[in-house]
Amino acid sequence: MDNLLLLAVCFLGGILLKRSERLPEQTPPVLNGFIIHVSLPAVTLLHVHDLRLSSDVLFMAAMPWIHFVLAAMFFLSMSRLFSLPPSVTGALLLTGGLGNTSFVGLPMIEAFFGSGALVHGIIVD
Numbered sequence: 001m002d003n004l005l006l007l008a009v010c011f012l013g014g015i016l017l018k019r020s021e022r023l024p025e026q027t028p029p030v031l032n033g034f035i036i037h038v039s040l041p042a043v044t045l046l047h048v049h050d051l052r053l054s055s056d057v058l059f060m061a062a063m064p065w066i067h068f069v070l071a072a073m074f075f076l077s078m079s080r081l082f083s084l085p086p087s088v089t090g091a092l093l094l095t096g097g098l099g100n101t102s103f104v105g106l107p108m109i110e111a112f113f114g115s116g117a118l119v120h121g122i123i124v125d
Contacts, residue, residue, distance in 0.1 A: 003111035010107075040102055047119040060123045064099070071097030101125045 017023055051057065072093055079089040101109075102125055109121040 003107075003114075007107050007111050035102075040106075043106070043118070044122050047115070047122060051119055051123075057123060060120060063124055067099075068097040 075089060075092040075096060078084070079092070084092075099105075101121060105125065106118060106121050110118050
């Protein structure tokens with residue numbers, strides 16, 4: 001519960017900082033770069049080094065690929081059925097078939113299931 005409260009406080013803090021207009025315009029790209037290039041690799045190394053490869057781990061790693069193939073089959077068939085333009089089909093494939101859970105998903109996994117479950121989110125992501 002404490003992690004969920006911390007997540008809500010961080011979201012609220014981000015909203016308030018954005019509305020206050022006290023930070024430079026380049027703040028979001030700099031923070032995103034720090035998260036992508038420093039924080040996520042550090043979290044990954046912290047949690048993945050104890051992971052033992054098993055069929056469960058391989059299944060978790062395969063799930064995004066399985067999801068994308070199923071989404072592609074669905075959206076391509078719907079595209080043919082409704083005669084959608086290629087740009088719409090491509091947008092549906094990208095938004096419905098791919099997901100990046102790093103920014104919101106990993107903190108929520110930790111908030112709901114604890115830091116021990118974070119390795120599962122990292123493998124799936």
